[in-house]
Amino acid sequence: MSVKEQKKAQRKWVKEKQKMMALRSWEAEDRKICEGLLSLAAYRRAKTIFCFVSMPEEIDTDFFLQQAWKDGKRVVVPRCGQKGVMAAYEVSSLRDLEAGQYGIREPKAYCALVAPEEIDFGVIPCLSCDRKGFRLGHGGGYYDRYLEGTNFPTAVICREELLLEETAIEPFDTQMDWVITEKEIMSVKKGHFEK
Template sequence: MNKKEIRKDKIRTLKKLSGIEKKAAEEKIYANLFRSRYWQQASTIALTMAQEFELNTLPIVEEAWKTNKKIVMPRAKKERIMDFVLYNEHTPMKISSFGLLEPDPALQPIAKNAIDLVVVPGLGFSKEGYRIGFGGGYYDRFLADFLGTKIALVLKEQQIDLWDPEPFDIPMDALVMEDKVISTADFQTGK
């Protein structure tokens, strides 16, 4: 399958998940995330507002606020780039041209080097940490020179065998799954 076919297949699969089954899986992923060193060591965390079929990110936002961590949300810009804006309960949000909830375009972005951890969205993930996103390339461009930690939250339905990543594909540092957190470096270096 090519990336386009994988995207369609994963969206279809995720939309079919029952609410009860999905919520149980999400709870396990949240627990693994909050126990992980990646979460524990981060002060400023980049996160998206999930679409209905994606893993719900609101409990992550709430946990961050309870533990005095800052959340920043992405905003798509021209030429397929994005920046991040500090997010709290008073942040004005708008629906983007993609139909996603994003911070108001008038807000000041946060510096990229102020972000410790990016929770990268995607549709499919290999154990090597490569992802198939939604096809816009926004995260690949943002992560190309990002020096912090990159992780993904992965439902079992999102796990896929390795496909041939393209030169611009950026692997995650870790995958947080229902049953474990894996460092992808072990797979990337052949350990």
């Protein structure tokens, strides 16, 4: 089986599992995951934070974003463009967001573009990931393209039940520095071992 076929099978497994999990309330777990992010020294040191804005089926990042503003952080979020291209824009509150491509909340047109070099820490989404920090996305390649050539530390957040034994990876797949679930904080990439 090719890597692409493996990824397709893994996405199918995750989506089936998500359907079975859909009726549960995830508020307490999501809060615990966000608290895990907030506990990282990399977050505390960072002046500018990159974070995805969650969809209903994803881990709710609104609490994390609001806490980052309270902590005086500069917050940037992604906006997707054509052909897998993504850019980051500064937002000052949830009111700076509107439904964009794919129904994802994105920064409004007046939000300022922020260069990747200005970002100190990133929170990256996944459908699933493994304990080594390799993520399984939706397959659009937006995050892998965006992260290519950046050097800010990254944390991927995932529900414990959706973790994979091993993610099928391709040469362009980017390894994250931390994997955070509601049960643990895993420091996985060499060079970022402090919590």
